[in-house]
Amino acid sequence: MTLLDRPPDDVSWIGSMEVFFLFFLGFFTGRLTDAGYFRHLYVAGSLLLCLGVFMASLCSQYWQFLLAQGICIGLGNGLLFTPCMTIAGSYFKKKRSLAFGIISAGSVTGGLVFPSMVRQLLPRIGLPWTLRAIGFIQLGTLIIAGIFLQSHAQPRHSSGPLFNLGTFKKLEYTFYVIGAFMAFWSSFFAYQYIATFSRDILGLSYPSSLDLILILGGAGGPGRVIPGYFGDKVGPVNLYLFCTLVTGVITFCWAAVHTVSGMYAWTVFYGITIGGVQSLFPAGLLSLADDPKEQGTRIGMACTVVSFATLTGAPICGAIIRTQGGEYIGAQVFASLSLVTASIFLFLARWIRLRDLGYGAFAAVRL
Numbered sequence: 001m002t003l004l005d006r007p008p009d010d011v012s013w014i015g016s017m018e019v020f021f022l023f024f025l026g027f028f029t030g031r032l033t034d035a036g037y038f039r040h041l042y043v044a045g046s047l048l049l050c051l052g053v054f055m056a057s058l059c060s061q062y063w064q065f066l067l068a069q070g071i072c073i074g075l076g077n078g079l080l081f082t083p084c085m086t087i088a089g090s091y092f093k094k095k096r097s098l099a100f101g102i103i104s105a106g107s108v109t110g111g112l113v114f115p116s117m118v119r120q121l122l123p124r125i126g127l128p129w130t131l132r133a134i135g136f137i138q139l140g141t142l143i144i145a146g147i148f149l150q151s152h153a154q155p156r157h158s159s160g161p162l163f164n165l166g167t168f169k170k171l172e173y174t175f176y177v178i179g180a181f182m183a184f185w186s187s188f189f190a191y192q193y194i195a196t197f198s199r200d201i202l203g204l205s206y207p208s209s210l211d212l213i214l215i216l217g218g219a220g221g222p223g224r225v226i227p228g229y230f231g232d233k234v235g236p237v238n239l240y241l242f243c244t245l246v247t248g249v250i251t252f253c254w255a256a257v258h259t260v261s262g263m264y265a266w267t268v269f270y271g272i273t274i275g276g277v278q279s280l281f282p283a284g285l286l287s288l289a290d291d292p293k294e295q296g297t298r299i300g301m302a303c304t305v306v307s308f309a310t311l312t313g314a315p316i317c318g319a320i321i322r323t324q325g326g327e328y329i330g331a332q333v334f335a336s337l338s339l340v341t342a343s344i345f346l347f348l349a350r351w352i353r354l355r356d357l358g359y360g361a362f363a364a365v366r367l
Contacts, residue, residue, distance in 0.1 A: 006062055007322060012192050012314040014070045019188060021074030023307035026082040030300020033083040038151045045079030046142040048072055053135035057128040082303055085282050086296040087151055097236045097283040101228020104279040108224065111217025113137075119210050164297060172288055172353040176237070177302045179345035183244050183277055185309040186251065186335030190270060191216065192314045193321075197328055202260055215264065216271045223275020228283070235366040236283035237353070241346040243276035248339030255332045277339075281306075287367060288353065313338075 029041050052072030059065045085100070092099040114134055121130040168174045194216060195209040204212075231239045250270050257266050282299055289298050317331035324330050351361040359365050 007318075010062070010318075012318045014066055015188070015192055016311050016314045017066065017070035018074040018077065020307045020311035021071065022077040022081050023184075023303040023310055025075070025078030026300035026303025026307070027297075028300070029079055029082045030086060030296035030298070030303070033086045033151075033296040033300075036151065038083050038087055038149075041079045041083045042146055042149065045076045045083075046139075046146065047076070048079065049076030049142070050135055050139045052076055053131055053138060057131035057135070082296065082300050084149065086299055087149060089282065089286050089295055089299075090151070095232050096286060097231030097239075097280060098225070098228040100283045101225045101231070101279045104275075105221050105224040108217050108221040108275075111220065112214055115210055115213050115217070119207065164301065167298060167301060170288075172349045172356070173298070175345045175349035175352065176284065176288060177305050179241075179244070179342045179349060180281055180302060180306050181309045182338050182342035182345060183247075183281075183309075184306045185313040185342075186317070186338040187274060187277060188310060188314050189317045189331065189335045190251075190254075190274070193317065193328070193331070194267065198260075198263055200326060201328065202258075202263055204260065212263065212267050215267045219268045219271025220275035220278075223272035224279040226272075227276030227280055231280055231283055233366075236280050236287050237346070237350050237367045239276065240280040240284045241343055241350060243273055243280060244339055244346060245343035247273040247277050248336050248343060251332065251339055252336035254336075255329050288349075 032038075032041060052068050052074075055068040055072060056065060059068055085103070088099060088103050089096060117134060118130055121133060125133075168177075191213075194212050198204040198209045198212055199206065227239055227243055247270070250266070250273055254266060254270070257263050281302075285299050285302055286295055289295050313335075317334060320330040320334060321328055347361075350367060353367060354361065354363055354365055357365070
């Protein structure tokens with residue numbers, strides 16, 4: 001923000017667009033993955049991702065970062081995310097939630113390594129070469145992953161729409177997607193604003209505020225794996241509902257944090273629960289899918305809907321903060337209510353699914 005001389009809500013559009021494209025391309029990449037084009041998507045996504053990082057190292061203006069990081073990297077992530085999640089899901093049935101938890105925990109490694117690299121390298125070699133160092137690491141890891149990743153399910157070569165609106169006639173799927181939209185509407189608020197909150201409200205220094213981001217990312221590791229393990233025991237939809245509701249309550253508690261020690265404690269609890277919200281999302285979708293050959297399409301359509309939540313969530317919170325003169329209470333309440341509302345729609349999705357199976361709304365059924 002200092003480099004770009006822009007308010008936080010303007011800068012948040014860069015990160016929001018990046019996450020938006022990660023999810024938005026799901027309707028396109030999911031269908032192509034089902035059709036057997038995973039390898040093509042992986043190569044194209046890897047090239048765009050690395051290109052965006054290296055181009056960002058040459059940027060100095062806001063619009064340049066928006067193009068390189070927000071759009072180019074976002075498109076690369078979008079070509080990688082849904083196909084990789086679909087391929088991984090095709091290998092597991094009994095312990096699928098745990099598998100997704102472990103896979104998503106890989107993002108925790110990046111969430112720890114890359115901010116640490118920025119903190120250590122930025123004062124020494126400057127922003128351009130810091131970004132290039134990150135880009136070379138991403139290039140190497142993408143090559144290694146590309147060697148081992150391969151499709152397990154038989155491709156579905158029959159023609160069909162990229163976005164099958166008929167799927168939304170199944171109310172359990174529709175309510176689940178709405179619930180995921182509301183959950184992701186506020187999921188990235190803390191990631192983008194926890195550092196500025198700690199500096200503006202608590203008076204932390206810039207290096208100390210980055211420590212909170214590292215803690216948030218580190219807590220997300222067990223927050224993804226542990227819910228994944230228990231998701232296989234009690235059902236991913238059941239646990240996704242629980243994690244969403246608990247995260248909503250914890251987000252509301254953020255408004256009561258007024259000390260540095262309290263901020264550190266809150267960050268740990270939030271990191272654990274939000275990790276479950278993010279990692280259980282695809283596992284819950286697949287538990288509602290009847291045809292394994294449509295897994296990519298179902299995940300992709302849901303990701304496309306969710307993408308609009310990730311695009312607008314953080315900027316909306318930023319606009320609320322600006323209209324309140326730098327106070328965060330309004331944005332914190334908005335994020336909390338969004339998550340609580342998500343849990344209501346997830347409960348409706350669970351209830352309809354159980355009703356179709358012949359159970360009551362509060363039946364103790366693994367789903």
